[in-house]
Amino acid sequence: MGASSNIDQLIQYTALAAKTTRGIADASNVPFFEVASALATAILTIVQSVKSHKEQCTMMVEQIHETLCTIIQLYSTYESDGALPPALLYDIARFVETLQKVYGFVKSQQGLGKIKQLLKHGENVVQLKACQEGLRDSYDRLKIHAVGAAANQMAEIHSDAHKQHEELLALLASHPEITRSDHSSSVAGTVTSLGASFESLAILPASPQIFHGRESELEEILGALMQDSARIAILGTGGMGKTSLATAALQHPDVVAKFTKRFFVPCHSTPTHSDLVSNIASYLGVAVGPNLARKVVRHLSYGPLTLLVLDNFETPWEASSSRAGVEEFLSLLTDIPQITMRGAERPDRVKWTRPFLQPLRPLDDDAALKTFLDIADDNLEERTVRELLDLTGGLPLAVNLIANVVSYEGCDTTLERWKTERTRVLSDGYDKKSSLDISIMLSFTGTRMTHDAQALLSILSLLPDGLADAELLQSHLPIPNVLAAKATLLRTALAYVGQNHRLLVLVPVREHVRAAHPPPAEHKLLLRRYLHELMYLWRQFRVLPSAEIVAQLAANLGNINVMFADGLQEDPPDIIATLKSIVVLSGFTRVYTSTPSPLMPLAQAQLARFPDDPVCGTYFIDRFFASWNNRIPDPDAQIAQANRYFERARDEEKAKWYNALAAYYSTQGNNLDESVRYRRMVLSLTGPSDDLTKSRQQAMTGLANAMCSLGKQAEGRIRAQEAQQLAEMLGDVLAQAQAISSEARCCLSLGAFQDAARLCFGARDLLRVCGLAGTDVELRLKNFLAEIHLLKTEFPEARAMHAELAHTRMGTSAVFDQLNLALVDTLLGAAPAAVRQNLDVARHQFATAVGSPQGVLLCDAVGACLMLREGDAPGACALFEALFAKMRS
Structure with missing residues (x-):
């Protein structure tokens, strides 16, 4: 589209592309599509009224249109696989980040007079350049994906907006199902621990x-x-x-x-x-x-x-x-x-129904024969069939496998192969287990089995969670026709499709194949690389709505644990990548299972081998940022070790480390002055890189919160406003909303309830416009609104909001929600037993999983309020005095 193109027509074309993207998001829950659509729509709304930088804004809208059309075409190509590949999702998420910057830029141009334009000229030039470069980079990256997809079925990508619009209309006409609500392409089936609808x-x-x-x-x-x-x-x-x-x-x-x-x-x-x-x-x-x-x-x-x-x-x-x-x-x-x-055995500490069900025994001859004949041909010589069944020992799985072999190879050939395999493996005599092993061997080496099917079964033998079709296709295993190999495994009964639509292998078969036919190192490496991509995708864009990515990771947690543990053995070429992924995995499991990864002790032992590698810095930063819900047993020794590493690090890495230390001292370290000192150290680092600017913005937000806790709310409010300006310049909507929530906290502490509420509602509107409703930041804003209700003695409204939050949030936030419910119920006159039940749950979690002494003290404070309400003034007074003594110590 040339310079003379009609801007109204371009906006109309882009609006359709955004609407189509939203339709795909609604129909298929593809990560990042909903946010991309919301941001593009918001940008179009503002662009129509912007008077400055009109030409540049028009060019950016054109680039957004081109990119959205490319994304839609890519989706139409990949959706038959069940999901978009992680590498493509990564570039779509990068595009969403750029859209946030564009939104911030065009919003900042609204209502600017000429004097303000002059004053902000330098800042505008920097922001505009970042937006243009980001859009260009996103389009170029996605076009590379499109070129790759074109080898299969995707049409040529046009740069003309009108042609792209026509192609989009044609695509929607020929593939109406891509925006149909009954159409789904979730890679994980629907497996996760998010507590939504599964x-x-x-x-x-x-x-x-x-x-x-x-x-x-x-x-x-x-x-x-x-x-x-x-x-x-x-x-x-x-x-x-x-x-x-x-x-x-x-x-x-x-x-x-x-x-x-x-x-x-x-x-x-x-x-x-x-x-x-x-x-x-x-x-x-x-x-x-x-x-x-x-x-x-x-x-x-x-x-x-x-x-x-x-x-x-x-x-x-x-x-x-x-x-x-x-x-x-x-x-x-x-x-x-x-x-x-x-x-195989009955656990203790359970009152099992009597009489006990006796352990299952092998099938009798008649049942084994009926099972065999239901699978194989009826027209078989009974004597040979009986001889084969005698060899299976009546194990149902062995009967099933042998019948499947016979149905293709015939009785005589199968019997001869059985005798050959038995001679090879039975040096210690015949027993029930060996009959199952031989049955699996005969199936594995049968004439119906292909080399590809054997290779697939070998890799599946390591994977307790199995694999979805999209994962089979996207992990790039050197199996030319992996779906045909899957079909072969299903026909031979060596694998089955579980209720979550994943290809699974029974435990006895997995154990045998893993021991007898382990997968080659190359296959394990390729699958691990795919899992690394998933972990990295979650880590980079976890603040964006990404429930589908979480679902896929949750569906693969067993696989991830097995493959990453294997990746720490025998020094494979991807050991550094595996260590990085385990650090990310530990963060994931802390959030979604409230426990650190069981692989972390293994990773810590390996990290000592790479003291100068950046993975050590990543580990220390993650470890101290996470101290709020995963206590560090030897913090001083770890800080000393980390400081030795970061002495040689770049300023960007030092800034992240100082922010991590500040987070530690504001929670587990219980030293706000030290936390403030490290936040100021971040602000003292200067440089033009985005990474360093993001760290400075985080430090300002953290400093605002610290100032509020130290009783310096006015200074905290100034820092929060500075953090908002920096976030707006970065185009980071979530960081901007987070900084607004910090300012709201300062207002709340000052008793400026109206200002606090105005800020909270404004930030929530910002998030909703940008498709970021339901994120942790919005839930935090909702928590502030509940606090405002509480402080205004609007107890029923406060309780309703806290109850909703308690059912929505997880981890440490959910524990505080439980505590808040106990406090509001105390003020509402609820039954003491109900209040104490919530308090006991919160106190136990603060003392164990969360590891927060301050949280335990808060529980005791609410308990003292309950005692006071119930008329036990001496007991309440004694408890309050004990709390003050603990706080002073």
């Missing part, structure tokens, strides 16, 4: 189509389930059919009629107690946060009659390090009407 997680596995020889056990289970509060453990060795029996019971008409809700929760990728609790919470739709185990119990206890099946429960229970915690959690479930568990 209905497809609750999809139950179908009742087994082939089910023989377990009629008596099924009747016994059904009889027990018809009783009140039955707790059943289905025991047996691997491949004995425990899951099939549990599924048959779960789908039986009598069970369906009795239980309002039924859940089937796979536990094969939950090696620890906290993983198990988070996994169950995800399936139940319980929001992740503090005291999650009790939330799960409460959810089940107060809900309708529910049947909960924990499949592969032996995975978290058999590990000695987690057994005690797992058994304690099971004991908490004793108030819940029904639980079944399948495994």
Whole structure:
């Protein structure tokens, strides 16, 4: 489009592109699309009234239109894969960051007179240049993706706005499904621990189509389930059919009629107690946060009659390090009407229904034959079939695998191969396990198996979470037709598709293949690189709405733990990348499971080998920033070690370290003066880089909060306003809203409730216009509004907002919400028992998971208020005096 093009037409074209982007976001939940659409729409609204820099603004709108059209075309190409690749999402997120800068720039031009334009000329030039370069860079990067996609099916990218508009209309006409609300392309299926709506997680596995020889056990289970509060453990060795029996019971008409809700929760990728609790919470739709185990119990206890099946429960229970915690959690479930568990051994501390269900035994000859003939051809010689079945030992999984082999290769060939394999492996004699091993070997080496299918099964043997189709395609494994390989594994019964639409392998098969046919190092390296990309994507853009990325990471947590642990062995070429990813992973698990990554101790041991690598700086910065919810056991020694590293670092890295130290001293370090000193050290660093400017903006916001806590609210307000100006210049909407919330806090502390409320509402409007509603920053603003209600003695309104926040937020914020509810309930005259229950939960979390002595003191203060309300003035006075003494010490 040339200079003479009509600006109104260009805005119309761009509005359609933005609307289409929003339609895709609504239909498919693609990360960053909703924010991009909101920002583009907001920019168009403002541009129409801007009088200065009109030509430059028009050119930027044209670039936005081109980029949005490119993104839409890329989506239409990739959506059949199930998701956009991480590298493409990264560049889309970069584009969103640039749109924030453009929005900040055009908004700053509204209503500027000529004098103000002159005064801001230098600043405008810098901002305008950053916007133009950012848009150009985003378009160039996305065009590279488009060129790559063009090799498959994407049309040529045109630079003419009218042609692009026509192509967009044609695309929407030929692919109306890309903005249809019933269309979805979530890579993770719907797996995560966000506590939102995860209905497809609750999809139950179908009742087994082939089910023989377990009629008596099924009747016994059904009889027990018809009783009140039955707790059943289905025991047996691997491949004995425990899951099939549990599924048959779960789908039986009598069970369906009795239980309002039924859940089937796979536990094969939950090696620890906290993983198990988070996994169950995800399936139940319980929001992740503090005291999650009790939330799960409460959810089940107060809900309708529910049947909960924990499949592969032996995975978290058999590990000695987690057994005690797992058994304690099971004991908490004793108030819940029904639980079944399948495994190899019955855990203690649970009152299991008697008589106990006996461990499953192999199928009898008749049941084994019926199972075999349901899979293989009926027209087979019975003698040969019987001989084969005798060799399987009646293990259902072995019968299933051998029948699948026979259906393709015939009985005689399969029997001959069995004898050959048995001679090779059975040096210690024939037993049940070896029959299963041989069955798996015959399937693995069968004529139906291709080299690609074997390679895929080898990599899947490491992955307890399996892989979604998009992950199969995007991990760039050297398997030419990976979806054909998947089909082969499904046909041979070596793999199956779980209820979350991921390709999974049964535990006995995984264990055998991992030992006998481990994947080559190259395949593991490629898969780890894909997981590194996902971790980096979350780390770089975690402040943007990215629930889908969180969902995919949550769906792969078991895989990530296995692959990153493997990445620390034998010095692979990506060990530094793995260490960086583990640092990021620890931050992820702290937020979404309230625990640090179990891999962190392994990573710390390896970090000592690379004392001069930037990964050490990344570790120290993350560790001290996270001290607010993950206490540092030896802070002085770690600070000394980190200072030695940062002596040689660039100013940009030093600034991040000083901000991390300031965060530490404002929480765990409990020394605000020291925190202020480090914030000022950041401000003393000068330089033109964006990284350093962002650190200075963060330091100003932190300094504003510190000044407010020190009783210097006026100075804090000035610092907060400076932080807002810097954030606006950077085009960082979230940082700007955060700085506004700091100013609101200062106003609140000064008693300027009207100013505080005005600032909060203004910041929330800013976030909503830019598609950033629901972010942590907006929730913090909502918390300030609740505080304003509280201080104005508008207690019902304050309680309603705190209750809503308690159900929305997680981690330390959720603990404070629990404390605030206790305080408001005290003031509203709620029952003492209810207040104390909230206080006990908050106090326990502050003392353990959060590690906040100040939080414990606040709980005691609310407890003293409750005592005073209940007429125990001497007790309240004594507690207040003790609190003052602790605060002074």
